[in-house]
Amino acid sequence: MNEQKKSLLGNVYFWLMVVFLYLPILILMIFSFNDSVILAFPFKGFTFEWYRQMFGAHELLLAARNSLFVGLVSSLIATFVGALAAIAVMRKNLPARNFFLGLSSVPMVMPSIVLGVAMLVLFRRVFDLELTLWLIITAHVLISIPTSILIVMARLANFSHNLEEAAMDLGANYWLTLLKVTLPVSLPALVAAFLTAFTTSFDEYAMTTLITGTDTTLPVYLYSLLRFPRRLPVAVAMGSIIMVASAAVVILAEWLRRMGTERPKKKELV
Amino acid sequence: MSTQNLTNTPAVHNRRGIKEQLTGIPRRRQLIALISPASLWLFFLLILPLATLVMLSFVKTAFGEGSTVLTLEHYRAFLQNTIYQRLLWRSLGIALLVTVLTLLFSYPVAYFMAYFAGERQNLLLTILIIPAWTSFLLRVLAWRLILGSNGLLNTFLMGIGIIQEPITGLFFSTPAVIITLVYIWIPFAVLPIYVSLQRIEGNLFEASADLGARPWQTFWKVIFPLSLPGILAAFLFVFIPTVGEYVTPALVGGPNGLMIGNIIWDQFSRGLDWPMGATLSLMMMLIVIVPLFLSSGLAERLGLTGGGDE
Numbered sequence: 001m002n003e004q005k006k007s008l009l010g011n012v013y014f015w016l017m018v019v020f021l022y023l024p025i026l027i028l029m030i031f032s033f034n035d036s037v038i039l040a041f042p043f044k045g046f047t048f049e050w051y052r053q054m055f056g057a058h059e060l061l062l063a064a065r066n067s068l069f070v071g072l073v074s075s076l077i078a079t080f081v082g083a084l085a086a087i088a089v090m091r092k093n094l095p096a097r098n099f100f101l102g103l104s105s106v107p108m109v110m111p112s113i114v115l116g117v118a119m120l121v122l123f124r125r126v127f128d129l130e131l132t133l134w135l136i137i138t139a140h141v142l143i144s145i146p147t148s149i150l151i152v153m154a155r156l157a158n159f160s161h162n163l164e165e166a167a168m169d170l171g172a173n174y175w176l177t178l179l180k181v182t183l184p185v186s187l188p189a190l191v192a193a194f195l196t197a198f199t200t201s202f203d204e205y206a207m208t209t210l211i212t213g214t215d216t217t218l219p220v221y222l223y224s225l226l227r228f229p230r231r232l233p234v235a236v237a238m239g240s241i242i243m244v245a246s247a248a249v250v251i252l253a254e255w256l257r258r259m260g261t262e263r264p265k266k267k268e269l270v
Numbered sequence: 271m272s273t274q275n276l277t278n279t280p281a282v283h284n285r286r287g288i289k290e291q292l293t294g295i296p297r298r299r300q301l302i303a304l305i306s307p308a309s310l311w312l313f314f315l316l317i318l319p320l321a322t323l324v325m326l327s328f329v330k331t332a333f334g335e336g337s338t339v340l341t342l343e344h345y346r347a348f349l350q351n352t353i354y355q356r357l358l359w360r361s362l363g364i365a366l367l368v369t370v371l372t373l374l375f376s377y378p379v380a381y382f383m384a385y386f387a388g389e390r391q392n393l394l395l396t397i398l399i400i401p402a403w404t405s406f407l408l409r410v411l412a413w414r415l416i417l418g419s420n421g422l423l424n425t426f427l428m429g430i431g432i433i434q435e436p437i438t439g440l441f442f443s444t445p446a447v448i449i450t451l452v453y454i455w456i457p458f459a460v461l462p463i464y465v466s467l468q469r470i471e472g473n474l475f476e477a478s479a480d481l482g483a484r485p486w487q488t489f490w491k492v493i494f495p496l497s498l499p500g501i502l503a504a505f506l507f508v509f510i511p512t513v514g515e516y517v518t519p520a521l522v523g524g525p526n527g528l529m530i531g532n533i534i535w536d537q538f539s540r541g542l543d544w545p546m547g548a549t550l551s552l553m554m555m556l557i558v559i560v561p562l563f564l565s566s567g568l569a570e571r572l573g574l575t576g577g578g579d580e
Binding site: 197249254 | 297397399411428
């Protein structure tokens with residue numbers, strides 16, 4: 001690469017965009033400390049009241065617990081299922097490889113409402129199932145499979161099949177090779193895929209609300225609060241905590257993803 | 271010697287399998303086993319639900335007596351009822367506008383990060399991505415705060431004396447839906463464009479300049495065409511989910527900002543008419559999926575679906 005190019009205009013535009021992206025979030029967070037039930041200007045005064053009320057809001061905490069459960073279980077499954085598929089897809093001799101790749105990327109671009117209503121119809125009308133958290137988990141696995149596959153594939157693209165061959169020459173069968181070589185090599189990508197799936201699941205509303213029964217997840221509960229303006233500040237307080245926490249998770253996931261995919265480049269920079 | 275024996279024995283013993291075993295190429299059935307969990311999921315939670323949706327659109331009612339009566343009345347209703355059609359075209363129009371605006375705002379950001387950010391690229395990328403992963407609902411809610419009649423924008427404009435009375439048209443309107451969606455999609459659109467720009471060889475700039483091209487000519491004739499796969503990926507990522515969007519219109523759109531997704535949601539959640547909702551979903555999919563099929567070849571070239579291609 002040639003020496004570092006600079007652009008003042010580019011810098012200004014970039015940071016204006018950052019302000020545009022962060023300002024609404026910051027405003028919302030500031031209002032979680034506002035001493036008024038109405039979310040409107042001007043700012044009335046500083047209070048921790050909404051955070052205090054949050055810990056007494058039984059339903060809110062229950063929904064948060066449900067979301068954690070759904071997020072953890074669905075992301076574990078999605079990472080595992082996606083990683084196995086990614087390993088297979090890296091091989092050219094996989095039967096119907098392009099068909100599988102095409103099909104597995106569909107959930108990524110399918111409008112959530114179509115997925116939601118289609119699953120609702122299948123669960124309720126065809127199988128007559130009770131709408132439980134387990135069904136939400138299976139649905140969340142589906143929408144996280146494409147990203148898991150892509151993240152693990154990106155990691156494996158830098159990985160030479162020679163390593164697998166070496167392991168097999170040394171007497172390991174294919175499954176043992178996957179367990180001892182391929183999966184450990186993709187560990188950073190597995191963690192990144194897990195975290196990505198978790199944030200997706202934790203935030204999913206549009207599809208989830210259609211297949212939610214009596215046990216709600218956090219976004220579904222937050223949305224129901226919007227109809228009761230008096231409860232809104234508590235929801236905003238909860239939301240602020242979630243936003244800070246998910247930002248931390250994103251930073252971790254990004255860092256791991258980079259560690260996983262960008263090893264060989266370092267030399268060029270020095 | 272003993273080591274020789276160890277390597278030789280299986281080879282002699284299992285001559286037919288030796289090539290496959292020693293070259294380390296997994297067998298087809300092993301690969302099929304690896305993709306079978308994902309395939310099961312895709313079958314039971316994607317293909318099967320969509321198939322039942324298609325079936326549902328051809329029956330009279332979802333439950334009870336009418337659930338076995340085949341009919342085309344829902345499709346007829348869609349063709350005869352101009353409200354449905356108008357909403358569908360409106361949704362496509364909004365989605366198109368949102369997508370174009372998002373791309374226009376995102377492209378310079380991606381361009382700056384790819385060519386002018388130097389070693390800070392990763393840091394800037396993370397900064398940009400964080401908002402994309404914070405709560406979708408709360409980001410929409412934030413725009414209610416900003417655009418509302420007592421919102422930040424109105425109080426700010428009144429504060430500095432540009433307007434005397436709050437602008438009421440901002441909130442609960444189609445523009446509010448568009449602004450909010452563009453805001454939500456920008457980080458998602460920057461990413462694929464950035465990736466495609468980053469793949470362009472740096473010396474193409476020099477080559478183009480050596481051949482006498484001015485910077486803007488280099489951009490339009492060399493860089494922009496090479497970044498098209500990224501633009502296309504961003505387009506798909508933004509356009510398709512936006513067509514079916516119903517949460518944002520419900521929260522900031524008001525009665526005039528509704529989209530086709532809101533009508534579909536009504537049919538199902540209020541239990542009005544599931545088969546009609548199924549029909550509307552499918553008509554929307556038909557119109558959304560056609561461009562997807564047209565561009566699938568391009569998506570593959572981009573590596574979106576093909577990944578490990580040489």
